Amino acid sequence: MKKSIILSCVLAVALVGTLFSLPKVVVNNKGKDVDTERSQSAAAASATETAAEPSSKSHDGAALSPDQQKVVDQLRSGFNQAGDKDKVAAGIKLSDEFEKLQKFDSAAFYAEKVALLSPADENLMRAGDRYYEAYGFAVDEQKSKNLGAKTREYYQKAIDQNPGLLAAKANMAMTYVNTENPMQGIMMLREVIDADPTNELALFNLGILSMRSNQYSKAADRFRQILTNNPANTKAKFYLGVSLVELGDKEQASKVLSEVKKEEKDPAIQQAIGELEGRLGN
CATH class of the missing domain: 1.25.40.10 (Tetratricopeptide repeat domain)
Structure with a gap:
């Protein structure tokens, strides 16, 4: 099954009672474990700005273990210190790591930075996918609106470049x-x-x-x-x-x-x- 279809399936299960208002019986308990980090500003962050990264203190899900935090800190440091040639690859690694840890807002944040640095189809799609994933698990109404807007922004940019x-x-x-x-x-x-x-x-x-x-x-x-x-x-x-x-x-x-x-x-x-x-x- 394609990744986008898997993502939609996961979102469909997790969003019962919120986005889709489906029968209570189909609630996915994974929704309790994901982060509910702060909403991002609607304005696009610059490719080098780090102050707007979602705060780990706002997570509702399980805190990162010391080993997980160490990996994240190393990858973030690598991204911040990378030169122009290596920054995109470093940003993708950091975004992927946050996704693996189910810190979806942070995964989207760094995917967006990659898309701003290199607006190729695949990078715009990655940013759209990661914001869509974060949107799917957002509980706060305003946060959901902000993440939905971000999702549309990057998917639309990808579609503008490739209507297919x-x-x-x-x-x-x-x-x-x-x-x-x-x-x-x-x-x-x-x-x-x-x-x-x-x-x-x-x-x-x-x-x-x-x-x-x-x-x-x-x-x-x-x-x-x-x-x-x-x-x-x-x-x-x-x-x-x-x-x-x-x-x-x-x-x-x-x-x-x-x-x-x-x-x-x-x-x-x-x-x-x-x-x-x-x-x-x-």
Whole structure:
């Protein structure tokens, strides 16, 4: 499964009750462990400025261990001291490390610095992806708005350079859901489907949005479309199962969830399946 699709799946699970307002049963406990660092200013930081980096003191997630902090400090020092020739590579390493540690705001912060230093497609996409990830785990409303704006900024820059970046358009669409113009996001997803009728990311996002509006039949159709082309997509199969539960199709829901239970290793999904099976038994 492509990284952008995996990211969307993770966000879809983690954002239950916040962005997508899905049934409580599908909450991903990983959301409790991620950072909730300070919101970034809407203005772009300069490529060499470090004062605006999100503060580690504002993290809600687990603090870094001494060994983890040592690695971060070394990478940050390497980035700050790097010459122009090496600064992009150093920034990517630092951003990647923060992402690995689930410090998503800091990962986005340094990905943005890389994009400002070298605005190639891949660097703009990385900044957009990292801000989208941070946006997905933001709890504070204002922070969510700020990170959503940053996500759109960098995805739009990438699209301006390469209109064929459908993943950027599909992800950017989801940041419009809680704005004053949610239909803009729906239209963008439909544009992606028009260009690529089997685009998994756009189909998945449309399925999630259908669930958000309690249109479970439409949601089930979207997830079935994904599974027709990629039967191994367990996240799509899981949400198909959830949709079938909501539609009252107990027999099919039980069958689908049983398959997911065998195939999916994520403990949060396993816990959710247990709760859904409890509903089916009532």
